[in-house]
Amino acid sequence: MTVTNTAATAVASEAGPADPATVRRPRRGSAIGKRVWNAAGAGLVVAALAGIWEGYKALGRAFDDVLPGTRIGFPVATDDMSMPHVWSILGALVEPARRSDPTTLGSYLLGETGVTLREAFYGLLAGSSLGLLLAVLFLHLVPLSKGLMPWLVASQTVPLVAIAPMIVIWGGQAGAPPWVAVTGIAAYLAFFPVTINALRGLQSPPKVQLDFMRSVGANRRQVLGWLRVPAALPFVFAGLRLAATASVVGAIVGELSAGTGRGIGRAILTFAYYYSNGPEKLYAAVLVAAAAGIVFVQALALVERLALRHRQTR
Amino acid sequence: MSEAAIIAVRGVNKEFTGGNRSVTALRDIDLTIDRGEFVSLLGPSGCGKSTLLRILADLTEPTSGTVSLNGKTPRAARTDRDYGMVFQQAGLFEWRTVQRNVELPLQVAGVDKQTRRAKAQEMLELVRLTDFSRHLPWQLSGGMQQRVAIARALSADPEILFMDEPLGALDEMNRERLQGELLRIWSDTRTTVVFVTHSISEAVFLSSRIVVMSARPGRIAASIDVDLPYPRTAATRTTEAFFAKVTEVRTALHGVPAEQEVR
């Protein structure tokens, strides 16, 4: 094995990168192996978190929520009301959500999550389109970007809880259904990271590439389409990833402000209100919301991998 | 201006002004290059070689003076793709295959896909990289990337080829090999080449004429014809005539600043 390996290496280095057969993208097998390891790692983290939760709870139960030999209390109480068992949280998912209705809590939460993700997705779509448009505009109109950029930055520092009700009220007065306002809030959070990252990406081509385009007489549109935009793609995706997270947060917070009866944000609010009736339901809802966020961002990551599959992995 | 002249530079000056300081990069440049010549611009670092080449290519404006390229203004020559340019870094587009990089000037020109593809193949044959047409730039060595850049510069059939230290980033062996390739390509395509370098032996080996420049301010100090016969091969580098020419150029290069100091 070692011998053949060395021989292969020797041949490869002799031919250098000059032999087309030896110059290939990273091997498929190792990529899949890496994927499996990543999944295993993620599973391990989840298991560890569950373990810490249950361990803390067991300690608290054993010592009655007080550090042994002291009067120092545990920061969070560990009775079943404050910290339900992991299995009762998971168990709640497969039990009916309401007494009168056979629908399980899990499928109810999934339905509400679907509503939220749709709002987040439309918000991301609208927000990132606006973000890209602004980036291209700023690239070509530097004075505009100088004048407008501080306002964009300021717009993002205004607390969301202050903005959300305003958008909801405006949406209501315009006669739009509540989910439109929620989508608007998601878009409001999503556009900014896309604008900033896309602008940086559009400005990223090195001088030699810009000089080359000029040397072949390329016009502005050609420079934009064939050089700046492709060069900006990795930056745009970095921005989109931030925007995806932000749009989910925006959609959930938006639902809290809007008068919608739907969405995972609404569900969380309701379960928090009726906490004493079933604490595990609130935790289950939070769990589903978190999982949905991860799925949303991962779906985007998949698109990114597809779009950038020919780029060198740096 | 003679009938054969393809490049004519008359009284060109270039000043860079930044803040309150200004640098005279070029002073009183007069230069005529005939069709089919291989001219090297040779001089110490900072003498304005790149600046002069960029003015010819309409990548920089001269402060004063006129330039004519193929009987046109540099701007018209640029938008007509009368010249191709190779830079010190290959500067290939990393998301395009080698083939599509070479096609780019034709794509800008609005040439249809079929013709583009055929032309790119022809150019890749010229630089001997047909096997790599579907590779991406990062899969190639530096020397191969530079050959792709040469193919790309030539794909729109320019009459002039500008090169700014295209082999500067390569090791000695690759460099000499590519110098040979370059002469072959020059004789195959019959383009006029303006080549920037600060290597004396490179300039002597390649050029039919060497324009020696001096620094501060950048000006033309001498124009030396290199009458070594083409085709030149590795053997040329060891001839008596080659050494004599290298010495002559070196003397011109080093003699100039002293002479100017006396004045």
Ligand SMILES: Nc1ncnc2c1ncn2[C@@H]1O[C@H](COP(=O)(O)OP(=O)(O)OP(=O)(O)O)[C@@H](O)[C@H]1O
């Ligand atoms: N964009 C610029 N702004 C200001 N000064 C410049 C600029 N470009 C070049 N210069 C100055 O002009 C002079 C000539 O520069 P140039 O790059 O043409 O030299 P060069 O002969 O190509 O040098 P090298 O061999 O190191 O590439 C230098 O003094 C340099 O500092």
Ligand SMILES: [Mg+2]
């Ligand atoms: Mg230079």
